[in-house]
Amino acid sequence: MATFQIEGGHKLKGEINPQGAKNEALQILCAVLLTPETVQIDNIPDIRDVNKLIQILENLGVKVKKLGKGSYTFTADNLDLNYLESDLFKQEGSSLRGSIMIVGPLLARFGKGYIPRPGGDKIGRRRLDTHFEGFIKLGADFRYNKEEHFYGVDAPNGLTGTYMLLDQASVTGTANIVMAAVLAKGKTTIYNAACEPYLQQLCRMLNSMGAKIEGVGSNLLVIEGVESLGGCTHRVLPDMIEIGSWIGLAAMTRSEITIKNVSWENLGLIPETFRKLGITLDRVGDDIHIPEQDGYEIQSYIDGSILTVSDAPWPGFTPDLLSIVLVVCTQAKGSVLIHQKMFESRLFFVDKLIDMGAKIILCDPHRATVIGHNFESDLKATTMVSPDIRAGISLLIAALSATGTSTIQNIEQIDRGYENIDERLRAIGARIERIA
Ligand SMILES: CC(=O)N[C@H]1[C@@H](OP(=O)(O)OP(=O)(O)OC[C@H]2O[C@@H](n3ccc(=O)[nH]c3=O)[C@H](O)[C@@H]2O)O[C@H](CO)[C@@H](O)[C@@H]1O
Numbered sequence: 001m002a003t004f005q006i007e008g009g010h011k012l013k014g015e016i017n018p019q020g021a022k023n024e025a026l027q028i029l030c031a032v033l034l035t036p037e038t039v040q041i042d043n044i045p046d047i048r049d050v051n052k053l054i055q056i057l058e059n060l061g062v063k064v065k066k067l068g069k070g071s072y073t074f075t076a077d078n079l080d081l082n083y084l085e086s087d088l089f090k091q092e093g094s095s096l097r098g099s100i101m102i103v104g105p106l107l108a109r110f111g112k113g114y115i116p117r118p119g120g121d122k123i124g125r126r127r128l129d130t131h132f133e134g135f136i137k138l139g140a141d142f143r144y145n146k147e148e149h150f151y152g153v154d155a156p157n158g159l160t161g162t163y164m165l166l167d168q169a170s171v172t173g174t175a176n177i178v179m180a181a182v183l184a185k186g187k188t189t190i191y192n193a194a195c196e197p198y199l200q201q202l203c204r205m206l207n208s209m210g211a212k213i214e215g216v217g218s219n220l221l222v223i224e225g226v227e228s229l230g231g232c233t234h235r236v237l238p239d240m241i242e243i244g245s246w247i248g249l250a251a252m253t254r255s256e257i258t259i260k261n262v263s264w265e266n267l268g269l270i271p272e273t274f275r276k277l278g279i280t281l282d283r284v285g286d287d288i289h290i291p292e293q294d295g296y297e298i299q300s301y302i303d304g305s306i307l308t309v310s311d312a313p314w315p316g317f318t319p320d321l322l323s324i325v326l327v328v329c330t331q332a333k334g335s336v337l338i339h340q341k342m343f344e345s346r347l348f349f350v351d352k353l354i355d356m357g358a359k360i361i362l363c364d365p366h367r368a369t370v371i372g373h374n375f376e377s378d379l380k381a382t383t384m385v386s387p388d389i390r391a392g393i394s395l396l397i398a399a400l401s402a403t404g405t406s407t408i409q410n411i412e413q414i415d416r417g418y419e420n421i422d423e424r425l426r427a428i429g430a431r432i433e434r435i436a
């Protein structure tokens, strides 16, 4: 278990280039399985989860060539599907969430897709029903081995398009079903589809490979199946969750930071949500400039009642930034209710912040009230364990703003989604060391 040691209380200054989006990259990488032709992907982040998925693709027989930083080609022309039944796959496939999205493409192209229960953050129940209900509607046979937690779908005679109304707008579920439907016979209509920028990007990539998807960006996708797909070149968008994390970091350390090339049109409610916390952020071309601010005051609603920040499927506010919003609020002027509607165990990390002196009431597993210090009292350094990726980065932000030296253990959780975070933080003046 590696550890970060952080000397807090120092202002940071400089420019940050956001990495490519983790959750988009995981979808896009799975889509290379849909064609025997070569696919080039640029701006792939160098993070644990993505590298693990690339390893799984290689073990499946995909030819992977690195062209330069973040740029790869993938050729899935000669796959070894026996790997899907190996012990190695049971171990590798269960180590991240994104691996679930190999099932749709394999089912569509080869008539079978298997997966052990995927990993990812331990942030509450993470069911896969939406994925498999979708495959079943497309004509697949489903089986589940309860002892081994192993899921399987088979469609030896191919898939057939149909109408489906998803039980929830699942991000990876929609991606999986879309990747199956593009090669199904006839028309598939998916209503209550998730439409995060990750999915919009996936659909654009698939259309450039020859798929026929309409409704991209909405919750109603209409897909006309095609016989086969070809190669393409695709560039992954900047990571909106990383961008939000940098905004939170700048505010809480009262630092001037410029986040370069953020793709503003794909940030949805993220800038406005941070503005509601009183944080100034300016659009300069396609950059976000956050000036040094002595403090920030949380806005109330028009009727004077306390602000609630809650998550919702896109275009709502992403659940992956709520932990970061919460930590930022511990030093705001004013109070806020954080309502994490989607996940059941994502707010428990507030105990660590309370240890550091933050004023937080965990009302129930989904809701926490934060009463900001307005920088009248600093958080105190402490030793903590990173429970999940976003709690991890939130604790790191807290440690960078705190007085004294903090230790964060289990930083593999942070490395899952943040590229080279310690080096990039040091480049803007942070005092952070990685201890193996
Ligand atoms: C690899 C990847 O891409 N992971 C992301 C993906 O996970 P993932 O695709 O696993 O998450 P889902 O969208 O399936 O669902 C997330 C949670 O929200 C609940 N839910 C979802 C939709 C809905 O309309 N109502 C509802 O309550 C689900 O029951 C589940 O508990 O999307 C999540 C939700 O944005 C993000 O947190 C994850 O970072």
Ligand SMILES: C=C(OP(=O)(O)O)C(=O)O
Residues within 6 Å of the ligand: 022, 023, 049, 096, 097, 098, 119, 120, 121, 320, 389, 390, 417
């Ligand atoms: C929950 C997350 O990731 P995953 O779905 O990969 O666990 C996240 O990125 O915040």
